[in-house]
Amino acid sequence: MLSNEEIQDIDHEAAKLPYKQAAVIEALKIVQQRRGWINDESVRDIAECLEMSPAEVDSVATFYNLIFRKPVGRHVILLCDSISCYVMGYKNIYEALQQKLKIKFGETTADHRFTLLPNACLGCCDHAPALMINGNLYKDISIEALDSILSEYN
Ligand code: FES
Structure with a gap:
């Protein structure tokens, strides 16, 4: 209701x-x-x-991919998998996220902290690779930057 x-x-x-x-x-x-x-x-x-x-x-x-029809974690990571990000290292970022969070696309961490989803172009192709968490856009991301980015979300 x-x-x-x-x-x-x-x-x-x-x-x-x-x-x-x-x-x-x-x-x-x-x-x-x-x-x-x-x-x-x-x-x-x-x-x-x-x-x-x-x-x-x-x-x-x-x-509409920003409407969730299944339960999600407290924070939703949208990792861009479109062409510019793909060329600029999306796969490495995805692999690093899988290792750090122990989840794949469509899954939520055991502590419900993060859900990881693929997303079409986030509109900043000149700053690929990119991801978004709870509406906050991160551009030119590197594997080295992931820990710092993730630590912003508890
Ligand atoms: S392709 Fe990733 S932001 Fe456009």
Whole structure:
């Protein structure tokens, strides 16, 4: 069940748009911000709130890669695997992250600290390789810099 605060925030976003269904991404973000991820019940609740079918909401949620349909760790690492980063050493960074965190893409560390996900271009190809954690962008990253970056997140 959505909280009153969540419903208010979704209504607020929907009021800015020509029709309420257009607020579906914002609604998913609002709920995810408070709950960490979007479960099936939240999909149904958002659908009801926006007068959509659960399948319609789910199709948006699964298409948009920053909406999580499974539980994630406290911090989500998005490692860019697009062409510039690939050329500039993405594979080495991925291998180093796998070793340090003991997880692969799509997995969460045992202590729920990090989830590691691949991501398409983060928009800073001239500073590849790049990754993002909780919305914070890290450019020109090296294996040597990873410990310092990860230590910012507990
Ligand atoms: S390809 Fe990685 S930031 Fe563009």
